[in-house]
Amino acid sequence: MNVIDSRGGRPAVESLDGRVVDTFAEAFPMTAARAIITADTRDWSRIAAQTMTGYATSVIACDAEAGIERALDESETPDGRPGFSVLVFAFSRDALEQALANRVGQCVMTCPTTACYSGLPAGEKIVSVGGRLRYFGDGWQVSKRIGGRRYWRIPVMDGEFLCEETFGTTKGVAGGNLIVMGSESGATLRVTESAVAAIRGEVRDVILPFPGGIARSGSKVGSKYRGLRASTNTAFTPMLRGVVPSEMPRGVRCVYEIVIDGLTLEAVEKATAIGVRAALKEPAVIGVTAGNYGGNLGPHHIRLLDVLARFGETA
Amino acid sequence: MPLIFRLASAIGSPVRLGGITPDRLRDMSLVEIARLEVLQGNVSVALGDLFRVSGDGADGRLTFEGDLAGVHEIGRGMTGGEIVVRGSAGRHVGGGMTGGAIHIHGDAGDWLGCEMKGGLIHVRGSAGDHTGAAYAGSRRGMTEGTILIEGSVGSHLGASMRRGLVAVGGDCRDVAGLEMIAGSILVFGACGRAPGAGMRRGTIGVFGMSPVPLLPTFRAAGRFRPLFLRLIRRDLERLGFPPRDELSGEELVLYHGDLVGLGKGEVWCREDGGTP
Numbered sequence: 001m002n003v004i005d006s007r008g009g010r011p012a013v014e015s016l017d018g019r020v021v022d023t024f025a026e027a028f029p030m031t032a033a034r035a036i037i038t039a040d041t042r043d044w045s046r047i048a049a050q051t052m053t054g055y056a057t058s059v060i061a062c063d064a065e066a067g068i069e070r071a072l073d074e075s076e077t078p079d080g081r082p083g084f085s086v087l088v089f090a091f092s093r094d095a096l097e098q099a100l101a102n103r104v105g106q107c108v109m110t111c112p113t114t115a116c117y118s119g120l121p122a123g124e125k126i127v128s129v130g131g132r133l134r135y136f137g138d139g140w141q142v143s144k145r146i147g148g149r150r151y152w153r154i155p156v157m158d159g160e161f162l163c164e165e166t167f168g169t170t171k172g173v174a175g176g177n178l179i180v181m182g183s184e185s186g187a188t189l190r191v192t193e194s195a196v197a198a199i200r201g202e203v204r205d206v207i208l209p210f211p212g213g214i215a216r217s218g219s220k221v222g223s224k225y226r227g228l229r230a231s232t233n234t235a236f237t238p239m240l241r242g243v244v245p246s247e248m249p250r251g252v253r254c255v256y257e258i259v260i261d262g263l264t265l266e267a268v269e270k271a272t273a274i275g276v277r278a279a280l281k282e283p284a285v286i287g288v289t290a291g292n293y294g295g296n297l298g299p300h301h302i303r304l305l306d307v308l309a310r311f312g313e314t315a
Numbered sequence: 316m317p318l319i320f321r322l323a324s325a326i327g328s329p330v331r332l333g334g335i336t337p338d339r340l341r342d343m344s345l346v347e348i349a350r351l352e353v354l355q356g357n358v359s360v361a362l363g364d365l366f367r368v369s370g371d372g373a374d375g376r377l378t379f380e381g382d383l384a385g386v387h388e389i390g391r392g393m394t395g396g397e398i399v400v401r402g403s404a405g406r407h408v409g410g411g412m413t414g415g416a417i418h419i420h421g422d423a424g425d426w427l428g429c430e431m432k433g434g435l436i437h438v439r440g441s442a443g444d445h446t447g448a449a450y451a452g453s454r455r456g457m458t459e460g461t462i463l464i465e466g467s468v469g470s471h472l473g474a475s476m477r478r479g480l481v482a483v484g485g486d487c488r489d490v491a492g493l494e495m496i497a498g499s500i501l502v503f504g505a506c507g508r509a510p511g512a513g514m515r516r517g518t519i520g521v522f523g524m525s526p527v528p529l530l531p532t533f534r535a536a537g538r539f540r541p542l543f544l545r546l547i548r549r550d551l552e553r554l555g556f557p558p559r560d561e562l563s564g565e566e567l568v569l570y571h572g573d574l575v576g577l578g579k580g581e582v583w584c585r586e587d588g589g590t591p
Contacts, residue, residue: 078545079549080545080563081545142579144499146480146546146547147546147549153543159539159540162546
């Protein structure tokens with residue numbers, strides 16, 4: 001079988017399916033934290049998690065990249081209530097602390113019955129969250145040290161908001177991606193949704209920060225307009241075919257991108273493999289590729305063919 | 316294999332074992348250990364004259380066997396390791412300890428864990444007065460650590476404690492949390508008079524069904540479901556304390572006090588009968 005050469009858009013080397021471009025996603029290290037959000041009901045914990053991860057698709061214009069990692073049942077949360085785990089990524093620990101404090105303060109503390117805990121071990125590298133939010137208690141906040149961890153109890157109108165003082169951080173990997181190129185928009189969207197569902201169902205430690213896990217306005221670095229850091233990815237914009245250099249195989253009329261941020265490189269690689277495999281199940285998908293910057297910016301190069309070989313059907 | 320101390324015979328005058336700690340004995344031979352001097356009454360005696368010593372303390376574990384109700388200061392000042400007492404222990408167990416664990420499979424006397432600064436004390440039986448409290452003249456009782464008592468305790472529980480957790484499976488007598496500065500005291504049985512008298516901050520939970528005889532300087536806030544108790548419940552279970560359903564989110568009555576002082580302490584109890 002053949003794969004598509006990313007430079008020429010023509011079949012190049014023997015590979016899995018003939019539709020996978022022999023290229024790589026270029027990913028970057030980012031500082032990450034995991035927040036565990038619980039509430040009296042599943043619905044309220046979901047509302048808090050969704051609100052907290054809103055407007056957090058890309059650090060191009062957001063303070064952080066964030067998303068829901070997975071739902072947690074009662075046995076998995078510190079207080080025995082239903083919850084969600086959320087991953088948040090930022091370029092520095094200071095930026096992460098600011099984003100977490102703002103988002104937990106405005107989106108979780110405000111949400112009925114919620115509590116918020118760190119989902120990563122408290123090592124040497126931590127950020128203050130409850131320790132910053134406690135001042136909202138106006139002197140009536142109470143700290144409790146339980147099991148070696150400190151929590152703040154902040155009085156609010158439905159009782160008190162319980163929040164862990166510090167959150168552990170880790171060096172994660174952001175910017176993993178795969179690009180699904182299809183001949184028909186409806187089928188391409190459906191199969192990209194399937195790829196998102198497969199990743200979310202099978203891989204832990206990752207988030208897909210864009211709406212529904214899918215980005216339709218993939219970007220390239222820079223613009224003709226001064227000061228604009230990113231602009232539409234013309235090489236993957238079907239309506240511009242013929243007037244700009246294209247990286248799409250013939251027949252492509254619709255392209256979607258899945259961006260993957262993870263706590264480890266391996267988790268991002270595994271998610272990439274699962275996403276590519278799921279996308280290839282749809283005949284309307286003409287090719288699957290990945291976005292990079294020529295390999296000069298990000299230290300992590302996730303080669304599609306390599307991860308497909310390493311993470312087989314059982315991945 | 317732990318270092319084992321078997322009481323050779325019934326002791327007459329009280330014995331003080333302060334300084335006989337796992338960290339100190341870790342690198343000593345049995346002969347050296349047997350020669351260590353401790354006070355019995357006002358006389359120095361060799362440890363080997365009181366106990367038959369066997370085993371090896373290299374792993375930081377000590378075991379005491381026999382009726383040690385007249386043996387005081389077990390584990391006083393210990394910094395790490397583990398002490399197991401198979402029987403009852405005397406006064407001042409774990410006083411001022413900063414780390415490690417003491418497990419007593421019997422009762423403990425007065426002043427258990429007084430002014431402790433860290434570590435764990437777990438008593439399967441009951442304990443006496445002044446558990447986790449400050450010594451006379453001191454400003455602060457325990458400042459860190461955990462004391463678990465599956466039975467009952469005497470008076471002045473956690474007096475002037477600054478931080479840490481004390482859980483009592485049975486009853487406690489008068490003035491639990493007297494002049495408490497902060498920390499948590501949970502009593503799952505009945506409580507004597509005036510819990511939290513003079514407390515500044517901190518948490519007292521009394522989960523017995525009988526009314527809690529609070530001072531009139533406490534003010535009721537209403538009934539709530541305190542979430543943080545669920546975290547404490549999980550931590551208690553992790554430490555081996557018998558599971559307590561009282562901490563799983565049931566509605567409790569909250570009182571603030573003691574308003575003769577700072578008034579930022581809280582008392583949680585099941586019923587509001589018998590309160591001011």
